[in-house]
Amino acid sequence: MNIDLKLVGFWGGEKHVNRIGIGKLSGFALIIALLLIWELLSRYSFIDSVFFPPLSTVIYALMTEINSQNIWIDISSTLARCFSGYIIAITIGIPVGILMGRSQRIYNLFEPLVEILRPIPSAAIIPVAILFLGIEDKMKIFVIVFACIWPILINTIDGVKSIDRILIETGNTFRLNRNQFLLRIVLPASSPNIVTGMRISLAISLILAITVEMISGNNGIGFFILDAERSFKFPQMYSGIIMIGMIGYIINWGFVKLTNRVMKWHRGFTATLV
Amino acid sequence: MNTALEIASVGKTFNEDSLSPTVAIGSITFDVREGEFISILGPSGCGKTTLLRIIAGLIQPTSGQVHIKTDSTERNLMLVFQEYNRSLFPWRTVAKNISFGLEVSGSSPKELAKRVDEYINLVGLKGFENHYPWELSGGMQQRTAIARALACHPNLLLMDEPFGSLDALSRNELEDDLLRLWKQASITILFVTHDIDEAIYLSDRIIVLSQRPSKVEDIILVELPRPRHQVESRSSNKFIEYRSKISRLLGRGKARE
Ligand SMILES: Nc1ncnc2c1ncn2[C@@H]1O[C@H](COP(=O)(O)OP(=O)(O)O)[C@@H](O)[C@H]1O
Numbered sequence: 455m456n457i458d459l460k461l462v463g464f465w466g467g468e469k470h471v472n473r474i475g476i477g478k479l480s481g482f483a484l485i486i487a488l489l490l491i492w493e494l495l496s497r498y499s500f501i502d503s504v505f506f507p508p509l510s511t512v513i514y515a516l517m518t519e520i521n522s523q524n525i526w527i528d529i530s531s532t533l534a535r536c537f538s539g540y541i542i543a544i545t546i547g548i549p550v551g552i553l554m555g556r557s558q559r560i561y562n563l564f565e566p567l568v569e570i571l572r573p574i575p576s577a578a579i580i581p582v583a584i585l586f587l588g589i590e591d592k593m594k595i596f597v598i599v600f601a602c603i604w605p606i607l608i609n610t611i612d613g614v615k616s617i618d619r620i621l622i623e624t625g626n627t628f629r630l631n632r633n634q635f636l637l638r639i640v641l642p643a644s645s646p647n648i649v650t651g652m653r654i655s656l657a658i659s660l661i662l663a664i665t666v667e668m669i670s671g672n673n674g675i676g677f678f679i680l681d682a683e684r685s686f687k688f689p690q691m692y693s694g695i696i697m698i699g700m701i702g703y704i705i706n707w708g709f710v711k712l713t714n715r716v717m718k719w720h721r722g723f724t725a726t727l728v
Numbered sequence: 729m730n731t732a733l734e735i736a737s738v739g740k741t742f743n744e745d746s747l748s749p750t751v752a753i754g755s756i757t758f759d760v761r762e763g764e765f766i767s768i769l770g771p772s773g774c775g776k777t778t779l780l781r782i783i784a785g786l787i788q789p790t791s792g793q794v795h796i797k798t799d800s801t802e803r804n805l806m807l808v809f810q811e812y813n814r815s816l817f818p819w820r821t822v823a824k825n826i827s828f829g830l831e832v833s834g835s836s837p838k839e840l841a842k843r844v845d846e847y848i849n850l851v852g853l854k855g856f857e858n859h860y861p862w863e864l865s866g867g868m869q870q871r872t873a874i875a876r877a878l879a880c881h882p883n884l885l886l887m888d889e890p891f892g893s894l895d896a897l898s899r900n901e902l903e904d905d906l907l908r909l910w911k912q913a914s915i916t917i918l919f920v921t922h923d924i925d926e927a928i929y930l931s932d933r934i935i936v937l938s939q940r941p942s943k944v945e946d947i948i949l950v951e952l953p954r955p956r957h958q959v960e961s962r963s964s965n966k967f968i969e970y971r972s973k974i975s976r977l978l979g980r981g982k983a984r985e
């Protein structure tokens with residue numbers, strides 16, 4: 455019996471070590487292995503090295519780009535689009551979600567519309583957006599807003615609808631006015647869901663920013679990647695892809711750090727990076 | 729003494745229009761005087777929580793009226809929920825939970841800090857100001873909920889089986905704390921419980937309710953001297969007499985059904 459218990463403890467302990475230590479290391483090791491395979495495959499010409507330059511060449515191109523002025527203009531215009539759309543989506547999505555979650559009448563009014571619009575892949579509305587808004591930033595930001603708003607809206611509605619009845623009644627015993635009730639009870643009580651929606655939309659905003667930049671205009675990382683491909687500057691093309699991956703990683707990391715801080719009251723709310 | 733609260737033929741039927749309406753409260757009538765400690769005692773499911781929610785204005789009675797007398801124009805009552813762990817704001821620390829009522833009524837920051845400090849001390853939560861509710865034991869959560877209600881300076885405090893889920897020791901401790909606070913703050917307390925001994929120990933009067941559909945079975949005047957003492961009061965002959973009387977009352981209510 456004693457021996458059994460010890461074994462359980464032993465395996466339990468080992469699993470734990472595995473999860474936080476070796477687990478993470480092996481993940482990095484896999485990435486490094488893949489990068490090495492990339493380098494070798496292309497250097498020894500298993501694959502056409504014009505379309506598929508060695509990693510070292512791509513890294514060299516990446517360094518050159520980072521040291522140039524132009525790429526920073528592209529990065530900042532992509533980020534500007536991305537965040538404008540994202541912020542607008544939040545500004546509309548959270549209040550509308552709260553109203554829909556609180557009022558059955560407003561919910562009934564908007565729900566069919568939401569259910570019809572939401573399944574449309576955002577890329578499919580680009581032609582319509584171009585017709586009405588042109589090919590400049592107005593259209594691009596509109597498409598980003600359209601894509602980002604659904605996860606925020608749906609999660610906000612869910613969060614508001616699932617607030618504990620006791621919490622609502624507690625709020626009512628303090629005789630709050632409407633604004634106090636929404637801002638001090640409903641918003642914080644549904645914030646775990648809202649934050650989840652915001653995190654999904656953050657990734658979406660970057661995807662859509664790149665997509666619309668590839669469709670029209672002459673700046674942004676999306677444009678940079680497509681332009682490099684069209685001018686046969688393949689190392690630059692790959693360096694653009696790596697850059698956008700890094701930007702996505704950093705944005706997500708910042709968001710996770712920030713929300714873990716803001717949400718530290720919520721037991722069990724620790725968003726992880728993946 | 730003045731009347732603080734009048735419950736006049738209050739009745740409540742849930743799902744009135746449905747095929748199977750639930751008559752939770754038949755008809756309840758009683759008065760509460762200012763500064764009194766009143767317990768409402770009754771079998772579970774007899775509508776005690778429903779009655780408190782009606783008094784607090786969270787739901788409307790099907791029949792009858794509730795009159796609350798206060799000096800000010802504003803109805804100043806607070807309700808401590810049975811589900812105290814679900815009633816605390818999880819996103820606020822202990823101190824921020826306690827200050828909630830003051831914040832929303834627009835107290836100055838100085839007044840607010842002073843009062844939070846006062847009530848933290850009063851309920852013995854010094855050192856836990858910056859803890860979140862989930863970091864506290866059940867008893868401490870209940871103390872926080874009570875402090876949050878008291879910090880609003882209510883003249884009527886409604887408490888729904890506040891110590892029901894606590895262990896005997898912290899329960900006795902909190903009972904004594906509550907009696908002390910009640911005396912200091914000179915408030916009227918309406919205390920719901922299904923524990924006969926607890927009702928006798930705490931109250932000036934006990935409203936004994938019958939089974940559903942409930943009505944007032946009897947009102948017991950508890951003439952035990954104050955301040956009360958957990959061991960002496962509970963072992964006095966009078967206490968035991970009250971207990972058997974109430975047991976018989978509740979037993980009779982059951983037998984009739
Ligand atoms: N919102 C509701 N809808 C329908 N029935 C309810 C509702 N709230 C309470 N009841 C019913 O009313 C009766 C009294 O409930 P309650 O006041 O919670 O009793 P107690 O607090 O005395 O245990 C119970 O039978 C309960 O099922």
Ligand SMILES: [Mg+2]
Nearest residue numbers: 776777810888
């Ligand atoms: Mg109850």
